[in-house]
Amino acid sequence: MKQFGIFIQKELFHILRDRRTLFILLGMPMALVLLFGFAITNEIDNARIAILDQSKGEMSQEITQRLVASGYFLIDENLQEVAQIEQHFRQGKTKMAVIFPSELQENMRRNLPTQIQLIADATDPNTATTLINYASAIIGQYVQEQARGQAMPMLIRTEVKMLYNPRLKSVFMFVPGVMTVILMLVSAMMTSIAITREKELGTMEVLLASPLKPAMIIVGKVIPYILLALANTVVILLLGTFVFGMPVRGSLALLGLECLLFVIAALSLGILISTRTDSQQVAMLISLMVLMLPTILLSGFIFPIESMPKVLQVISNIIPAKWFIIILKNIMLKGTGAEFVWKESLILAGMTLFFIGVSVRNFKIRLE
């Protein structure tokens, strides 16, 4: 046990003395959370729109005011003729144009069907869709209010309620995602690099020829990274909670345990990588290409799994990050307990055992 303590102490020296790496490891989570939280966002704020008001009536005025009052839109320019629209979009000045037809007022009064045209710049499809949805909703609501008291044809209204994230804040999606990416990075990439570094330096040989058990060497190398990963978890959670108002509705203890489980899964992947290569460079490349990219792209962090092609949906099942993100969202946003995440946890635990099993086998083959 004393040997073990000395080993971990040595490992901590390595980490603490490599100031640059340590700075990146601790600074990156903060940078990523702040970046995703503030800069990369799906929310629409003050999008510039153009208005072409051919009716020049009080209704079009009122609708325009409603749009502005919502806070989502900002009037960039009032256009005079249809020909200006295209030009305006080309100059990139505006994201959406609203065209009120000249017969708007008249048709509304006589209860005739009428159309307001919305034109959006779909070079960015997500933003375009969101803008159109917002604008349609605002206009729809206005029309309904006007129609009140009048004899209406059969009308079904949808009453929408957004559960768990009523304001549709994208931070709620990014915090679990960033946490997953960071934990994967710190745990898998850093351990695979730390282990291959000892192989490159030749110190691994000496350690293996010493009375230390091989399992003890690996566990000793990995423990400091567990601590580092958990410290990062705390930082990300604090930032998410206090800066972005991300709730943690479920049990903190359960959340901590699940993070630990995911960290161990990622560590075992790092160990697996380090049994396949002797070079730090290769270990880093494998970590980035084989672990990081799928973790970002296929885990549901950025792109919804439901909208992927079937093949990718199937592949996403073997990405540990997918299950961890489901667990995180359940605990943090829905506030569910262990009874709703045990299946995902079991899958993660199973993966961990599998990775460790393969690592041990690889290790033995190498010794032959």
Place this chain on the structure above:
Amino acid sequence: MVPAITADKLTKKFGDFTAVNQITFEVKKGEIFGFLGANGAGKTTAMRMLNGLSRPTAGQASVAGFDVYRQTEKIKQHIGYMSQKFSLYEDLTVKENIQFYGGIYGLPGREIRHQVKALIEGLGMQAFAGTLVKSIPLGWKQKLSFSIAIMHRPGIVFLDEPTGGVDPITRRQFWEMIYKAASEGMTVFVTTHYMDEAEYCGRVSIMVDGRIAALDTPRALKEQFGASSMNDVFLQLTRPKS
């Protein structure tokens, strides 16, 4: 007296390639045994089988009386090992390296404190005690590495090309350290391809293509091959017969 190392038809194959082919030899206690050979002749592979890092394909061997198949953990407690790369941690200080290796070899705390002092003074490294290993000269690293490898007083020490890349004066000092360790009863098993160093050894074996081509004292080998130096012996053995 039980020999320190015995090998009987020890063999290691990697697939179809035979790296070490039925080598047989004995090393006596307190002997300095030189293990010579060109690069790729199988020296390191043979050494790795003896110190428990690699499992033999066939043959028998024992180190310090323990079997290399079943008792590798016992072997590891009785040997010291210095690899080709000196195996010190560059981002740890001289003192911390000593403390670390003392610790993993299970020396008690009092003994480690004593060794830190004795080792640093013995090497005359007081000025470097708190310096990171990466900033001390290569010759010092090598001497420090050897001292650390024998700090826990192993019966046998394995040195894998310990003098690679260091200057002649330091090499001489290094061999003085080896002599001192041997005079205290330690068995030294050393691989090298510096033939002048072979002259310092009690006995040498010369490996060619995985086999031991010659094994005797340097003097007897020179007589046998009618050569003036070990260099000639080596060239006669390794050069294809014309």
